Amino acid sequence: MRQADDYVLLGLLAAGLVETGRRLQRLADVVPSEPRARGAFSPQWREGVTQLWWRFQDVGRPAPRNDYAVLDLCRLPFGEWPVELGVAASDRESALIDGGAVSEFALEAARVRHGDVEGQLVEQRLFQELMLVARSNTRPGRTAQDGYVRLRRLLIEHPVLSDLEVAALEQEFPERPADGEPYVMAFVRAAYERRPAEDGIDLVACGECRIPLPYAYGQPVCGTPGCATQPETLHLETLGFYWVLHRAVRRFIHGAGVFELRVFKELKRLGLDPDLWAAMDALDVSFAVDREGRRYWGTNEKDWESPGLLARSFSWPRAPACDRRFLVIPTHRARPTYLRDLEAELVGRLPADLKVEVVSEKRLLTLVAKEHRAQGRRR
Structure with a gap:
């Protein structure tokens, strides 16, 4: 029972960090581990800190004095906390804050504890648009499931699209309402953001997962879990613009899909x-x-x-x-x-x-x- 309680405790602190981080990003250019005002902390954080206080009382240890002391604790691996947490051995090396930002463990803990509202909204909207395209474009030799797989693979294998490629998608999935553009365009807008690029563009992208590479600490960083970043130049032929996966779609759909598609391709081999x-x-x-x-x-x-x-x-x-x-x-x-x-x-x-x-x-x-x-x- 204690192990379940400790995951609940960590989930509350993690959800508090995630929400506090979102507030601070809106209010000021600071990282979640350095809040400027007490009012920035979320209700989930408050509940987590209260449960943490009781957790220390249960074992007769002095609890962290304030929010900043709790934040310092959140930077430590769980195996180094002053109280023995009932977590899996593999989790004892994790922390809630990693390098001044909310850790991967914390994002997962917040998702399990409170559900990931952003992720659910992204997936629900994309699923609705995707299914509308797949079902409306069925024909002999292509079922709705075929269309679903085709468009889902598009998000994984083509995180960047040129306007010419989008035009080809409109030809492939031509069905539309009586007074509008093809349904597939609503799907594209739900998954991608449009950027200007006349007469082509060269991007630095990961050669393995095709994501355009931002830079961190002077080095190109892919960010896809388990992906060995391999920078290469990606040239797109464009007429006026290109499309890049929304950040949320990358996080909730593309990253997981890279692993799924890798297993699929290995089985085919x-x-x-x-x-x-x-x-x-x-x-x-x-x-x-x-x-x-x-x-x-x-x-x-x-x-x-x-x-x-x-x-x-x-x-x-x-x-x-x-x-x-x-x-x-x-x-x-x-x-x-x-x-x-x-x-x-x-x-x-x-x-x-x-x-x-x-x-x-x-x-x-x-x-x-x-x-x-x-x-x-x-x-």
């Missing part, structure tokens, strides 16, 4: 014919492991810093039915301690009849290759 986002994203990647299509495996790819928080947010859909189910962790996260912690945290959180195997992406591919070879021998 093994000779399988996998499905992307089956049943409109019920699963991430799924596939038949036998030629007859009688044995169906499903995967959900998750790239979280915290195994404890991932376990608290994770669920598995009842449909489509799968013979084996895998929660796949990317290589840059899949330390043995992380995988063990995640398995332990998942115990009792899923229905007993839904067995989900926790694997690294490398382990998944090994299992699939082994099964594929066995199928070949049986044939």
Whole structure:
């Protein structure tokens, strides 16, 4: 019980930091770890500080004296706090503030504790626009699911579009209301922001995930989790402007999609014919492991810093039915301690009849290759 309480406590402090950071960014050019006024702190922060005070009282230790002392504590890894927090071993190295900014752990904790309103709004609006385009442009040989996958892949593989590419999208998805432009343009505007560029433009982009590269500490930084930034010049032929993914779409859709698409492509290299986002994203990647299509495996790819928080947010859909189910962790996260912690945290959180195997992406591919070879021998 104490472990659950400590994640709740950290979630409150994290949600408070996230909201306080948003207020401060609107009010002044300061970082979340250096607020200028007491009134900048959010109600979630106040509740978290109160619970933290009681947590110290429970073990007979003096609590932090004020908000600034709590902020200093938030900079420390959890394993260095004066109170022993009941968190997964892999999480003891994390902190709520990293380098003067809200940490990745804190963003995840705030999402689990209070839900991510921004993320939900972004995903809901995009899903509505995407489904309208996919359903209105069905035709013989292309289902709504086909259109969904095509446009979802566009967000991942083409985070930058020229106006000529957008014009080609209008030709590919021509359906429109009686008195307006094609539905696909509303989708483009929901996902991308337009920037001027006459007669072409050269951008410095990541050669792996195609994101235009901002600079941090004098070096180009991609920001996509697990991506080794490889700068290269990206030339776009344009007539008057180009389109770049909105920051929120990058954070909530593109980053996760890069991992999902990588697993999909690796499975294809093994000779399988996998499905992307089956049943409109019920699963991430799924596939038949036998030629007859009688044995169906499903995967959900998750790239979280915290195994404890991932376990608290994770669920598995009842449909489509799968013979084996895998929660796949990317290589840059899949330390043995992380995988063990995640398995332990998942115990009792899923229905007993839904067995989900926790694997690294490398382990998944090994299992699939082994099964594929066995199928070949049986044939």
